Amino acid sequence: MLIREADPADWPSIWPFWHRVVAAAETYTWDPDTPEETARALWMSPAKRVYVAQDDDGAVVGSAYLTPNYGGRAGHVCNAAFMVDPARGRRGIGRALASHVLAEAKSQGYRAMVFNAVVETNPAVHLWTSLGFSILATIPDAFDHPRHGLVGLHVMHKELA
Secondary structure, rough: EEEEEOOOHHHHHHHHHHHHHHOOOOOOOOOOOOOOOHHHHHOOOOOOOEEEOOOOOOEEEEEEEEOOOHHHHHHOOEEEEEEEHHOOOOOHHHHEEEEHHHHHHHOOOOOOEEEEEEEOOOOOHHHHOOOOOOOEEEEEEEEEOOEEEEEEEEEEEEEOO
């Protein structure tokens, strides 16, 4: 699997799984009806470093971004988001993207990564904890999950330096 920086021409390959993941309304707090132009602006913002994972046949199977979580004197703390094509799940793509982005964050001088709103029922919670993230807090009943009802949102943290 190749992981590389994305370019604008990658968006048409990212959009189908981005839309599928967000429309499922199970793992992201974004509006499930987010239109494509808004989604592109959210994911491909010039303020973010965007990456794609390609399988051996060149298909884009996942994407992630890295961005500052705060500014100014807290600018050394970053945030990231990850999406894997649901049709390609359980193949290590998310772990590979996470390892790549964590290494990139450290090489760019970030000292910590924070996830602000991880849905507590998201299977990726196990991935994040296995990579050394801690759950700092859980905001109870903050996310209206379509199958589980009201569930918490975790704030997760990992030191990078």
